[in-house]
Amino acid sequence: MEASVRTVKEYILEQFLPGESPDNLTGTTPLFTSGLLDSIASLQLVTFLEQEFGIKVAAHEVVPDNLNTLESIAGFIRAKRS
Amino acid sequence: MDFEWSDQQLAFRDSVVDFARRSLAEDIQDREKEGTFSRTLWQRCADFGIQGLPLPEEFGGQDADVLTTMLAMEALGYVCRDQGLLFSMHAHMWAVELPILAYGTDDQKQRYLPGLCSGELIGAHGMSEPDSGSDAFHLATRAERREDVFVLNGTKTFVTNAPIADLFVLFATVNPDQGMWGVTAFLAERGTPGLSVGRPIEKMGLTTSPMAEVILEDCEIPVGNMLGREGQGAPVFNHSMGWERSCILASMVGGMQWQLETSIAYARERRQFGKRIGDFQLVASKIVDMKVRLETSRLILYRAAAAQATGKDSTLDAAMAKLYIGEASVQSALDAIQIHGGYGYTREYGVEQTLRDAVGGRIYSGTSEIQRVIIARYLGLSPLK
Numbered sequence A: 001m002e003a004s005v006r007t008v009k010e011y012i013l014e015q016f017l018p019g020e021s022p023d024n025l026t027g028t029t030p031l032f033t034s035g036l037l038d039s040i041a042s043l044q045l046v047t048f049l050e051q052e053f054g055i056k057v058a059a060h061e062v063v064p065d066n067l068n069t070l071e072s073i074a075g076f077i078r079a080k081r082s
Numbered sequence B: 001m002d003f004e005w006s007d008q009q010l011a012f013r014d015s016v017v018d019f020a021r022r023s024l025a026e027d028i029q030d031r032e033k034e035g036t037f038s039r040t041l042w043q044r045c046a047d048f049g050i051q052g053l054p055l056p057e058e059f060g061g062q063d064a065d066v067l068t069t070m071l072a073m074e075a076l077g078y079v080c081r082d083q084g085l086l087f088s089m090h091a092h093m094w095a096v097e098l099p100i101l102a103y104g105t106d107d108q109k110q111r112y113l114p115g116l117c118s119g120e121l122i123g124a125h126g127m128s129e130p131d132s133g134s135d136a137f138h139l140a141t142r143a144e145r146r147e148d149v150f151v152l153n154g155t156k157t158f159v160t161n162a163p164i165a166d167l168f169v170l171f172a173t174v175n176p177d178q179g180m181w182g183v184t185a186f187l188a189e190r191g192t193p194g195l196s197v198g199r200p201i202e203k204m205g206l207t208t209s210p211m212a213e214v215i216l217e218d219c220e221i222p223v224g225n226m227l228g229r230e231g232q233g234a235p236v237f238n239h240s241m242g243w244e245r246s247c248i249l250a251s252m253v254g255g256m257q258w259q260l261e262t263s264i265a266y267a268r269e270r271r272q273f274g275k276r277i278g279d280f281q282l283v284a285s286k287i288v289d290m291k292v293r294l295e296t297s298r299l300i301l302y303r304a305a306a307a308q309a310t311g312k313d314s315t316l317d318a319a320m321a322k323l324y325i326g327e328a329s330v331q332s333a334l335d336a337i338q339i340h341g342g343y344g345y346t347r348e349y350g351v352e353q354t355l356r357d358a359v360g361g362r363i364y365s366g367t368s369e370i371q372r373v374i375i376a377r378y379l380g381l382s383p384l385k
Helices: A003-016 A039-055 A071-079 B007-023 B029-034 B039-048 B066-079 B084-105 B104-116 B176-182 B233-247 B250-269 B283-308 B315-345 B351-361 B367-379
Strands: B124-126 B142-146 B148-158 B169-173 B183-189 B194-201 B210-224
Touching: A003 A071, A003 B007, A039 A071, A039 B148, A039 B233, A039 B315, A039 B367, A071 B250, B007 B029, B007 B039, B007 B066, B007 B176, B029 B066, B029 B210, B039 B084, B066 B084, B066 B233, B084 B104, B084 B124, B084 B169, B084 B183, B084 B233, B084 B250, B104 B169, B124 B176, B142 B169, B169 B176, B169 B210, B169 B233, B176 B183, B176 B233, B176 B315, B183 B233, B183 B283, B233 B283, B250 B283, B250 B315, B250 B367, B283 B315, B315 B351, B315 B367
Parallel strands: B124 B169
Antiparallel strands: B142 B148, B148 B210, B169 B183, B194 B210
């Protein structure tokens, strides 16, 4: 698993889903559209990504394409850093 | 840490106080009783530059920093007894002007921001529905894409400024199965076929700030009037709420200053049992509490506003400010009434109005309970599962 995915996965499990089995959170699990995470979590997640990976998330980038799965988040981080 | 305002900011604050004393300090008892909005006072504020404070000069704004804007709104709340007018202004600035500035296309900004700045256009923000308030994203209003328009159907309630608004920011879902990511924001102009405003809703306080339902029946909104992207309504709404929670109670803080000064003056003048009532500890203690609440409210207000201006996530600061000031303004209003005794209970003194105006602060822009939920989440408590 890509390092950034592991980092984000650990953050989500610890911050929002304590006690949840890590096996239940895969690279393609829909985080927001499934109702697993809510809008407050989206704000906290964006802050975490900015601080952890040194990226700046613009207002128009807070969309499901970038944030709804661990894989899409990893792709978003890669694109921002390249 | 420097808590001092600059000479320039203090001079600006003095100019706002002077403006408010000359142009806004009318007796509003009758208008407050009837619930009548004053377009005249709205325009005076716009001509002075209030509505344009947070907007760039290219749109006719003052390009003021957020702390200076808050200082102005606090000053208005201190002098102007028409808290309803100020509340309407807050809703217009934080929930209409700023989301257009942040998420609008260049065309949308050019079309709407100058008018919103100049007083010509009044904005309204429609999110709540009869069956979705705190559970905001569980809305039922649907937006169906048909070629180059979205067709909206549904009802929005508790829409501040709706009876007088020219421009509405409305939220609808394009796909309920997507949850918050199906929610999309739209800009709708008054007079759009299919958009109607219900009868005015009478409120306990802030009576001069008009409120009504907005009914959407096959209302066609051009695709070019989508605010932000399809499915981006949640971030647009959160953006508005961040600003509202940080800033909307600035005028209440000014009102708390008025309550304090009024209560001190009354306590120094009113005599019972041979001495000033302010010399009794039980009365003085209330005034002390009012003072501490006022200063704490100021600190938390300006801290939240400063955090909001950084562009970083300031949700926690905003929630704490909203919670604290919302509760504090109610308690201080109760204390002010108590200090004034029977006179405080009458309409004539204007003190009872401050309580009726303050109670809404525990409800709008997210209830005190919701603010507590948000704060708990940021403390690592109240996990989602």
